[in-house]
Amino acid sequence: MNEIADRYRRRAETFEAKVAAVRPEQWSSPSPCAQWDARDVVAHIVDMHAVILGPLGRALSPAPSVKEDPLAAFRAARADIEALLADPDLAATVYDTPAGRMSAARHVDQVPSADLPLHGWDLAKATGQDAxxxxxxxxxxxxxxxxxxxxxxxxxxxxxxxxxxxxxxxxxxxxxxxxxxxxxxxxxxxxxxxxxx
Incomplete structure (x- = not known):
């Protein structure tokens, strides 16, 4: 469990730094994902955090929307996932996912955590950062x-x-x-x- 939490934390820090480096005028820049601009990339990541919480009867904590403040929205979603991973009972809860039954922690590892480096590339390419x-x-x-x-x-x-x-x-x-x-x-x-x- 600690390995999953540590990996998520490291990846989230890297992604958050990329979000923080985006200049205001760059949020509408196109991304390598044909239908998405830079803001949409962050919105997808935040949405995938919500997907993890749903089967646990939870939702994302109140926070600014990605449209209002992408950085604040991601930080809030990140805090929700880190709180989940820090709770042994919640992290070990097993539920059905599109890829089969697995624990919430493993679901984090396979979906939002695994997404962070790849969509970090998308965001970096969209905004001229190191990809x-x-x-x-x-x-x-x-x-x-x-x-x-x-x-x-x-x-x-x-x-x-x-x-x-x-x-x-x-x-x-x-x-x-x-x-x-x-x-x-x-x-x-x-x-x-x-x-x-």
């Missing part, structure tokens, strides 16, 4: 995604397979087999590693 993904996060993401069975990977690429409007991965973007691991991961999840605004 380098942490080496350990890169390794873990690559092992997780490249190890998916082909049928599940295809389901992740199917819009709406996990709910209305939900698209986990886009169509694969071809990159050279000897490209850097970050480029290969991004291509596999449907991102163009060389995307520019």
């Amino acid at each position: 380098t993904i942490d080496a350990e996060d890169l390794r873990m993401s690559w092992e997780s995604v490249s190890g998916l069975p082909p049928d599940l990977l295809e389901r992740f690429r199917t819009p709406g397979a996990f709910g209305p409007g939900v698209e986990v991965f886009g169509p694969e973007v071809e990159v050279a087999p000897d490209a850097p691991l970050q480029d290969r991961l991004l291509g596999l999840i449907g991102r163009d590693p060389h995307w520019t605004a």
